[in-house]
Amino acid sequence: xxxxxxxxxxxxxxxxxxxxxxxxxxxxxxxxxxxxxxxxxxxxxxxxxxxxxxxxxxxxxxxxxxxxxxxxxxxxxxxxxxxxxxxxxxxxxxxxxxxxxxxxxxxxxxxxxxxxxxxxxxxxxxxxxxxxxxxxxxxxxxxxxxxxxxxxxxxxxxxxxxxxxxxxxxxxxxxxxxxxxxxxxxxxxxxxxxxxxxxxxxxxxxxxxxxxxxxxxxxxxxxxxxxxxxxxxxxxxxxxxxxxxxxxxxxxxxxxxxxxxxxxxxxxxxxxxxxxxxxxxxxxxxxxxxxxxxxxxxxxxxxxxxxxxxxxxxxxxxxxxxxxxxxxxxxxxxxxxxxxxxxxxxxxxxxxxxxxxxxxxxxxxxxxxxxxxxxxxxxxxxxxxxxxxxxxxxxxxxxxxxxxxxxxxxxxxxxxxxxxxxxxxxxxxxxxxxxxxxxxxxxxxxxxxxxxxxxxxxxxxxxxxxxxxxxxxxxxxxxxxxxxxxxxxxxxxxxxxxxxxxxxxxxxxxxxxxxxxxxxxxxxxx
Numbered sequence: 232x233x234x235x236x237x238x239x240x241x242x243x244x245x246x247x248x249x250x251x252x253x254x255x256x257x258x259x260x261x262x263x264x265x266x267x268x269x270x271x272x273x274x275x276x277x278x279x280x281x282x283x284x285x286x287x288x289x290x291x292x293x294x295x296x297x298x299x300x301x302x303x304x305x306x307x308x309x310x311x312x313x314x315x316x317x318x319x320x321x322x323x324x325x326x327x328x329x330x331x332x333x334x335x336x337x338x339x340x341x342x343x344x345x346x347x348x349x350x351x352x353x354x355x356x357x358x359x360x361x362x363x364x365x366x367x368x369x370x371x372x373x374x375x376x377x378x379x380x381x382x383x384x385x386x387x388x389x390x391x392x393x394x395x396x397x398x399x400x401x402x403x404x405x406x407x408x409x410x411x412x413x414x415x416x417x418x419x420x421x422x423x424x425x426x427x428x429x430x431x432x433x434x435x436x437x438x439x440x441x442x443x444x445x446x447x448x449x450x451x452x453x454x455x456x457x458x459x460x461x462x463x464x465x466x467x468x469x470x471x472x473x474x475x476x477x478x479x480x481x482x483x484x485x486x487x488x489x490x491x492x493x494x495x496x497x498x499x500x501x502x503x504x505x506x507x508x509x510x511x512x513x514x515x516x517x518x519x520x521x522x523x524x525x526x527x528x529x530x531x532x533x534x535x536x537x538x539x540x541x542x543x544x545x546x547x548x549x550x551x552x553x554x555x556x557x558x559x560x561x562x563x564x565x566x567x568x569x570x571x572x573x574x575x576x577x578x579x580x581x582x583x584x585x586x587x588x589x590x591x592x593x594x595x596x597x598x599x600x601x602x603x604x605x606x607x608x609x610x611x612x613x614x615x616x617x618x619x620x621x622x623x624x625x626x627x628x629x630x631x632x633x634x635x636x637x638x639x640x641x642x643x644x645x646x647x648x649x650x651x652x653x654x655x656x657x658x659x660x661x662x663x664x665x666x667x668x669x670x671x672x673x674x675x676x677x678x679x680x681x682x683x684x685x686x687x688x689x690x691x692x693x694x695x696x697x698x699x700x701x702x703x704x705x706x707x708x709x710x711x712x713x714x715x716x717x718x719x720x721x722x723x724x725x726x727x728x729x730x731x732x733x734x735x736x737x738x739x740x741x742x743x744x745x746x747x748x749x750x751x752x753x754x755x756x757x
Contacts, residue, residue, distance in 0.1 A: 240528075240608055240609060242606045242607060242608070243417075243520070243521040243524045243525070243606060244521075244606065246417075246524075247411065247417065250387065250388075250391045251391060251394070251395070251409065251411065253297055253388065253391065254388070254391035254392045254394065254395035255301055255395055256282070256297055256298045256299070256300065256301050256303070256304065257295060257296065257297045257298070257327070257388070257392050257395065258295075258296050258298075258304060258307065258327040258328070258329060259293060259294070259295055259296075259327065259328050259329070259392060259396075259502055259503070260293065260294045260295075260296060260328075260329045260330070260331050261291060261292075261293055261328075261329070261330045261331065261502075262286070262291070262292040262293065262294055262331050263292070263331070263332055263333055264291065264292055265333075266292065266344070266346065267344055268286075268344050268346060269344065271294065271331065272284065275296055275307070278298070278303045278304075278306040278307040278310070279298050279299060279300050279302065279303025279306060279307075280298065280299040280300065280303070281296055281297070281298060281299070282297045282298060282299040283297045283388075284296045284297065285347075285349045285385045285388075286346045286347065286348050286349065287348055287349045287350075287351050287385065287389075288348050288351075289351065289501075289502075289503070289504040290501065290504075292346065292348075293502070294331075295385070295388060295389060295392065297388070304327060307329075308325060308327075311325075311329055314330075322477065322478045324478045324479075324480065326396060326399060326479075326480050327395075327396060327399070328396070328480050328481065328502050349383065349385040349386075350383070350423075351385075351386055351389070351423065351424075351504060352423050352424045353379050353380045353422065353423040353424060354379055356546070356713065359375075359376065359379055359713070360706060360710045360713055360714070362375055362379070363375055363376065363706075363708070363709055363710040363713070364701075364704075364706055364707065364710050366708075368619075368621060368708075369620060369621040369624060369692075369708040369709055370535075370619050370620040370621050372708050372709040372710065373535040373536070373538075373539045373620045373624065373709060374535055374620075376535075376538055376539055376542060376709065377534055377535045377538045377539075380422045380423060380538050380542065381421070381422070381423070381534070381538065382416070382421045382422070382423060383423070386423060387416070389503050389504075389505070390412055390416045390427050390503075390505065391412065392503060393427055393429070393500050393503045393505050393507060394410040394411060394412050394427070394429045395410070396500075396502075397410045397429060397471075397475070397500075397507070397509060398410035400471060400474045400475060400478070400479065401431055401471055403474070404467075404470065404471075405431075405433060405467075407433065408431055408432060408433050409431075409432045410429050410430070410431055410432070410509070411429065411430060411432055411517075412427055412428065412429050413428050413429070413430060413513070413516045413517050413520045414428040414516065414519075414520055415428070415560075416428065416429075417520050417524065418519075418520040418521075418523035418524050418527065419523065419524050419527030419528065419534060420523055420527060420534065420537055420538070420564060422538070422541075426505065426506040426507065426508060427500075427505045427506070427507045427508070428507075428508050428510075428516075429507060429508070429509050429510075430509065430510045430511060430512050430513055430516070431467065431468075431471070431509065431510070431511050431512060432512040433512065434512060461494070464494050464510075464511040465489045465494050467511060468487065468489060468494055468495065468496050468509065468510070468511060469487055469489060471496065471509070472485055472487045472496040472498075472509075475496070475498055476498075479498075480502070481500060481501035481502040482498050482499075482500060482501070483498065483499045483501055484497075484498060484499045485497070485498040486498070493510055493513065494510065494511070495508050495509060495510040496508075496509045496510075497509075514595070514597045514602070515597055515598070515600070515602065515663050515664060518595060518597070518602040518604075518663055519662065519663065521604075521606070522582070522585075522604060522662060523564065523568075525585070525604070525605075525606075525608065525611075526568055526571075526579050528608055529579055529608070529611060529613070529614075530578055530579065530613070530614060532571075532578060532618075532620055532623060533567075533568075533571060533578070533579060535620055536567055536571070536620065536623055536624065536627065537563075537564050537567045539624065539709065540563060540566075540567055540627065541560055541563055541564070542713065543684075543688070543712055543713060544558065544560075544563055544681075544684075546712075546713050546714070546715060547680075547684045547715060547716070548680075549563075549677070549680060549681050549684060550563065554672075555672070556672055556673060556674040556676075556677050557672075557673070557677055558657070558670065558673050558677060558678075558681060559669075559670070559672070561669060562657070562659055562669055562670040562673070565641065565643060565659050565662075565669065566631065566641060566659065567627070568643055569641045569642075569643055569646070569659075570626075570627050570630055570631070571623075572643065572646035573630070573646065574616055574618065574623075574626075575616075576614060576615045576616045577614065577616065577646065578614045578616045578618075579614070580611060580646075581643065581644060581645060581646035582604060582643050582644040582646075582662050583644050583645060583646075584646075585604035585605050585611070586601070586603050586604050586605075588604070588605035588610050588611065589603045589604055589605045589606075590605070592606075593605055593606050597663070600663050600664055600665065602663045621708075624692065624709070625689060625692045625693065627685075628685040628686070628688040628689035628692070629689045631681070631682070631685045632682055632685040632686040632689050634648075634682075635648075636656065636657060636678060636682070638650065638651065639651065640652065640658035640659065640660060640668075641658065641659045641660065642660045643660065643662050644660065644662060644665075653668075655668055655670070655671050655673070656673055656674060656675045656677075656678040657670040657673040657678050658670065684716070687716055688712050691711055691712060692708075692712070695707060695708070695711070
């Protein structure tokens, strides 16, 4: 749609600023199950103009209300009561989370109106497969999957609101701080139901630093000094974590994981229904989010292919939400990007090409790494490639089913297969921290499983007789790839495994023994 195209052309920073601003003017209201929408909006409008609103289900009915002016929230807060402390004592923290009840439900029941609820999770796999079978091409199947799984406008508003509510706590200590989402919530590749990664950002404090440069003297804040940035991060997160735990309405299962490589606080934010991970500002993660945002906006095939491959990988157990030796969604997304850079003509530019288009304001050097690339989408020439998604899906499986992983690595800066700098089974260069491999965790058996599944999928797509399968009411195209292969054709699968060496089977057995030994040790350790 034209509207979407015009929103699509905004820079990443513009979209972030707009959304954060929107969230600051937003409240969340728990509503009774029987509700007259018009009456509620009428009441809220007495505090100011309601710019947008929607209802959703999460432990009952909830309404997200965005006011046109931030001052409307103060007006509403002035009129709101404190819960009576009959059976519970309350922590008197006044947030933007409210409960709306009807004083006399019986007399008002007559006027209930059916509410339209915005779904906050995607449909089950069985329903998706049914929908896919009704499509007329693999391309349209892939767009159906994208539409079912991608974040909705409402879900994005809810994610930014969750960040904004955490910010209210951070601001009690650090009035200039902001809390921003990064990763899948903002990079256009987020799936309904995914966690919200957010970070605390103090960098706006840096803006004041330039003010005092003129004149004969200098003035600066006295601040507590600590031996390392890591220690400061741990202390800040520890306190904010305690705050959420002790005072945050609806913040449950708060876990402080402060000794991780990147210290974080995990918690479940019940009012919005999200699992959240809070860390302290990570500029490189923001650059990665923006890079993916740019790729996702350049061509509609990019997101359709990424969502499809990620869904396919999940069905076949190639990815897993638990950390381990599996390929991560981020690595998988980078593999899709690389494949699209390798097409002829390329569908998306390499990172070096994006860097060449960067101007002064796009220059970012972070911790000695050059993270510069163009932010204005209009400066990037659209691709001349006209391949359909039907072709690209088959070609993706062909390409990686036959990729020389032993010798080559995947480098998005150059868009070329480069010799591996070290012997990890799968080597994908971190686009910014050039000395890191983002898939270092992946072991040989997992990589070989990926190769086998890719070969099997390429083979299924090639031999397919769509018309016959549609007549027989069988799953076809993408639907056929989203059914675990072992169910229908394990003998065929064995043939496809032939090219894969016995050393892998040995290492698979070894890893099983290892896991067994580990679990026994853990059991003994207890």
